[in-house]
Amino acid sequence: GESVGLHLPTLSVQEGDNSIINCAYSNSASDYFIWYKQESGKGPQFIIDIRSNMDKRQGQRVTVLLNKTVKHLSLQIAATQPGDSAVYFCAEKNTGRRALTFGSGTRLQVQP
Amino acid sequence: DAGITQSPRHKVTETGTPVTLRCHQTENHRYMYWYRQDPGHGLRLIHYSYGVKDTDKGEVSDGYSVSRSKTEDFLLTLESATSSQTSVYFCAISEEKNTGELFFGEGSRLTVL
Numbered sequence: 001g002e003s004v005g006l007h008l009p010t011l012s013v014q015e016g017d018n019s020i021i022n023c024a025y026s027n028s029a030s031d032y033f034i035w036y037k038q039e040s041g042k043g044p045q046f047i048i049d050i051r052s053n054m055d056k057r058q059g060q061r062v063t064v065l066l067n068k069t070v071k072h073l074s075l076q077i078a079a080t081q082p083g084d085s086a087v088y089f090c091a092e093k094n095t096g097r098r099a100l101t102f103g104s105g106t107r108l109q110v111q112p
Numbered sequence: 113d114a115g116i117t118q119s120p121r122h123k124v125t126e127t128g129t130p131v132t133l134r135c136h137q138t139e140n141h142r143y144m145y146w147y148r149q150d151p152g153h154g155l156r157l158i159h160y161s162y163g164v165k166d167t168d169k170g171e172v173s174d175g176y177s178v179s180r181s182k183t184e185d186f187l188l189t190l191e192s193a194t195s196s197q198t199s200v201y202f203c204a205i206s207e208e209k210n211t212g213e214l215f216f217g218e219g220s221r222l223t224v225l
Contacts, residue, residue: 049213089155091155
């Protein structure tokens with residue numbers, strides 16, 4: 001069945017480096033993808049989204065890349081800061097579903 | 113921060129007892145959702161609502177019911193709690209139907225003994 005998952009459960013980076021968090025999806029009908037950040041003890045927070053008619057979208061210090069050929073999504077964080085330490089979730093949606101499907105998450109640890 | 117309040121934030125209960133979690137929003141958003149979060153599973157949708165008295169099942173709805181009698185309140189009820197329902201429950205709201213931009217509450221941690 002369709003699924004959304006992540007390659008790496010934990011990613012550790014040095015402060016100031018760039019971070020790349022990956023996500024694979026299996027449903028070729030997915031046409032909308034979202035990244036969320038969840039800090040400890042809090043609810044998830046929307047970061048950025050991208051629709052399937054785009055390959056790349058940039059926000060403030062974040063970039064999302066979508067490769068529909070291999071069904072792969074990535075979140076790039078530039079100049080990673082300690083405040084970026086959190087769990088990051090990708091989520092997907094398609095027009096046939098009324099709600100989002102979330103992946104299981106990747107923990108980002110930023111080392112000072 | 114979006115005006116979403118979940119209550120209670122923490123609850124410990126015994127197997128077989130009824131439990132109701134409340135989500136209250138002050139944003140007047142039409143769409144509301146209940147998710148549960150468990151290690152290794154991410155967020156899974158329990159039920160959602162597209163308006164007053166308009167609710168539908170998500171992927172893990174068994175053992176749960178919901179009600180929405182007012183725009184601002186979305187209640188999640190466990191009629192007879194089981195240990196498998198020990199989890200962190202998140203309420204979310206959205207302004208649009210086809211958006212992925214959900215605003216989440218702080219979560220309600222439920223422990224069923």
